[in-house]
Amino acid sequence: xxxxxxxxxxxxxxARRGRITTPHGTIETPVFMPVGTAATVKAMRPEEVxxxxxxxxxxxxxxxxxxxxxxIVKEAGGLHKFMNWDKPILTDSGGFQVFSxxxxxxxxxxxxxxRSFIDGSKHMLTPEKSMEVQNALGSDIIMAFxxxxxxxxxxxxxxxxxxxxxxxxxxxKEAHKxxxxxxxxxxxxxxxxxxxxxxxxxxxxALDLPGYAIGGLSVGEPKDIMCxxxxxxxxxxxxxxxxxxxxxxxxxxxxxxxxxxxxxxxxVLPTRIARNGxxxxxxxxxxxxxxxxxxxxxxxxxxxxxxxxxxxxxAYLRHLFKANEMMSSMLLSNHNLxxxxxxxxxIRKSIEENRFMEYKEEFYKKYGYL
RNA sequence: GUGGGUGUAGUCAAGUGGUUAAGACAACGGGUUGUGGCUCCGUCAUGCGUGGGUUCGAAUCCCAUCACCCACC
Numbered sequence: 001x002x003x004x005x006x007x008x009x010x011x012x013x014x015a016r017r018g019r020i021t022t023p024h025g026t027i028e029t030p031v032f033m034p035v036g037t038a039a040t041v042k043a044m045r046p047e048e049v050x051x052x053x054x055x056x057x058x059x060x061x062x063x064x065x066x067x068x069x070x071x072i073v074k075e076a077g078g079l080h081k082f083m084n085w086d087k088p089i090l091t092d093s094g095g096f097q098v099f100s101x102x103x104x105x106x107x108x109x110x111x112x113x114x115r116s117f118i119d120g121s122k123h124m125l126t127p128e129k130s131m132e133v134q135n136a137l138g139s140d141i142i143m144a145f146x147x148x149x150x151x152x153x154x155x156x157x158x159x160x161x162x163x164x165x166x167x168x169x170x171x172x173k174e175a176h177k178x179x180x181x182x183x184x185x186x187x188x189x190x191x192x193x194x195x196x197x198x199x200x201x202x203x204x205x206a207l208d209l210p211g212y213a214i215g216g217l218s219v220g221e222p223k224d225i226m227c228x229x230x231x232x233x234x235x236x237x238x239x240x241x242x243x244x245x246x247x248x249x250x251x252x253x254x255x256x257x258x259x260x261x262x263x264x265x266x267x268v269l270p271t272r273i274a275r276n277g278x279x280x281x282x283x284x285x286x287x288x289x290x291x292x293x294x295x296x297x298x299x300x301x302x303x304x305x306x307x308x309x310x311x312x313x314x315a316y317l318r319h320l321f322k323a324n325e326m327m328s329s330m331l332l333s334n335h336n337l338x339x340x341x342x343x344x345x346x347i348r349k350s351i352e353e354n355r356f357m358e359y360k361e362e363f364y365k366k367y368g369y370l
Numbered sequence: 371g372u373g374g375g376u377g378u379a380g381u382c383a384a385g386u387g388g389u390u391a392a393g394a395c396a397a398c399g400g401g402u403u404g405u406g407g408c409u410c411c412g413u414c415a416u417g418c419g420u421g422g423g424u425u426c427g428a429a430u431c432c433c434a435u436c437a438c439c440c441a442c443c
Contacts, residue, residue, distance in 0.1 A: 037405050058404075096404045104406090117406045143404075187404090218403050246404040253403075268405045275408060276401085291398070321408095329408065 002210040004141055004183035006242040006263075010352060014234070014261040017351040020211075020242050022088040022140040023181055024080065027055045029242065029263040030351075032254065032344045033090060034337050035271065038063050039073070039083040042271050043329040044337070046085045052306065052338040053345065055087055056140075058266045061133045062094035062125065066116050070136040078138030090266070091139040093130045093172075095187070095215070096247070099148035107147065109164065127171035135178055143213065144172045146187040151221045158191035158216075159199075165189045166203040173207055183210040185244060191216055192225055194232055201236030212237045213244035214262070218253070226253070230260040251280060251343060252369050255360045258347055270336035275329045277321045280339045284368035286314070288332065293318045306338035307331075 003023055010017040020027040034041045034049060037060045041049050049057060059079060064070055076082040079089055098105055098112045105114035111126030130145035145168050147161040169186050176184045186204035190196035204212060214233055217226050230245075237243050242263045248254065249267020257265060270280060277289040281301035286293075288300075296314040308317075308331040320328035343363070350359035 035405065042405080043408090060405080063405085090404095092404050097406085099404090101406065146404095148404080213404080215404070220403090244404090249403050267403050268407095269403045272402060272405065272407065272409090276410090278402085287400080289399085324408070326408075 001180075002183050003179060003181050004210045004242075006211065006240065008239065012351040012354050012356045013259065015258050015347075015351050015356045016261055016263055017348055018242070018263055020088075020263075022056075022183075024086060024088045024140050025055070027088060028348055030254075030258045030344055030347055031055060031264055032249070032340045033058050033264060033266040034341075035059075035266055035268045036083070036085075037268070038067070039079060041333070041337070043275065043326070043333045044271070046083065048307075048334055049085070049337065050087065052334060053341045054337065057085060057087070057089055059083075059089055059091050059137070059139065060094070060097075061091050061130055061137070061143075062097040064091075064137060065094070065125075065133045066118055066123070070133040074136040074138070080138060088141070089137075089139040090141040091134050091137055091143065092246075093134065093143040093145040094125050095130075095143070095146040096148055098125070099150065099219070109167075111145075111168075127168040128175040131172055131175040131177075131184075135176075135182065138181070140182060141211065142176070142182050142184050144169045144184060144187050146189060146215055148216050148219065149189060149191050151192070151216075151219045153191055155191075155193055155196070158189070158193060158196055162189040162191075162196055162200045163203075166200065169204055169207060173209070185209060185211040185213050185242075187213045187215040187246070188233065188237070189216045190233075192221065192229055194229075197229065197233045198236055201233070205236070205238060209241070211242040211244060213246050213264075215246050217245065218247040223253070223256075227256050227260075230257065230262070234261045249340065251340070251367060252364070254340070254343065255347070255363065258351075259356070259360065270340050271333045274332035274336045277328070277332070279317075279332055280336050282339075282363075282366050284366075288314060288317050288321055288328075290318075300335055301339070304335065304339065304342075306335050306342075308335040308338075 005021050007019045018029040033056050034054050035058045073079055073082050105112050111124055113124050127145040134142035146165040149158045149161045186209045188200045190200040244264035245257045245262040248265045249269040254265055279286045279300050282303045293314040299309040301309050350356045
């Protein structure tokens, strides 16, 4: 028995309604996972994150390794205790930072040598090291240390990075010890090439892991390209394991992902754009900075019952943002997270009732995608 | 009333005869997808208090005038 297990409850087309069990509780899927990179969902108290309905959050190996250091988190009693979050946690492996911190690192077969963005010091992240750090953090789901190819990238580059990702995955699996407390998810690469996606999937699925992610998407490619990749890529993954689309978080992508059989999503977008003054609402994005909201005393989203919408007006939120008040980040983050988590809840219900596509169309119409 | 000083965008200002008048803040608009982000990118003075004049050319020099500030009566 793995630490993390998946149960498929119902299907509506390819959309799946499922349940993931972990040492820290169960997760209803499809699920949206708020991101808390540095052991905090920025501008949010854990109680709030829980209250708005999030069942699992993400944190980050690379960032916690550099600061405060995984030994300290371990000494604190693990990440759950350290950050006061007793529900499931998924940690990313640091693979994506290798990609996003591009100019500060060198990739070799052994691993990735990089310079700290904090103080410039040199470090080496390898599959083994990533497992060690994630083990110290004590997260429920740990991710394989992969190499995320950029977009666009030529075939040879993508093929090499996918094959290295497989070799690294084998090393991750070998180094991963506490299989009864944490589960390792593999990551598919292969860029925008169908045969390479197939090759990557076959290689990682052969290792029989408790879950699989699709990586290398949402890296700047157009939406239709990503959907095209998802159209075939998801089918290369086993039905009885959770499928996680990494880094996806605009509402439309969530729907497209669920429609193609994905179960898990994460994204910094809701909290990041919140801090920069944008809200996601049922009627589409609202840029609270706009002058037209100066005297708009109505709530952000008329259909929303989150703490922010129940108690504050657009005019007030605009004022907070313009005045550089931290409540602006707090209130907008709360709303955006609630919006995505709540949308996922509605998606789950629609799958249960066999009307996912109807709900998708309804949502798109209101949001302004159609 | 006398002497001195200052007037450049909403604000603070650079510029002291030579191409389309720095910059910052504010304002306005946009971006953001496994977080190097309270961030990044755009737009924003046909005009330099006003009116004349000198000059090939004036925010820059001259005259007048107005406003404000500081001293002294």
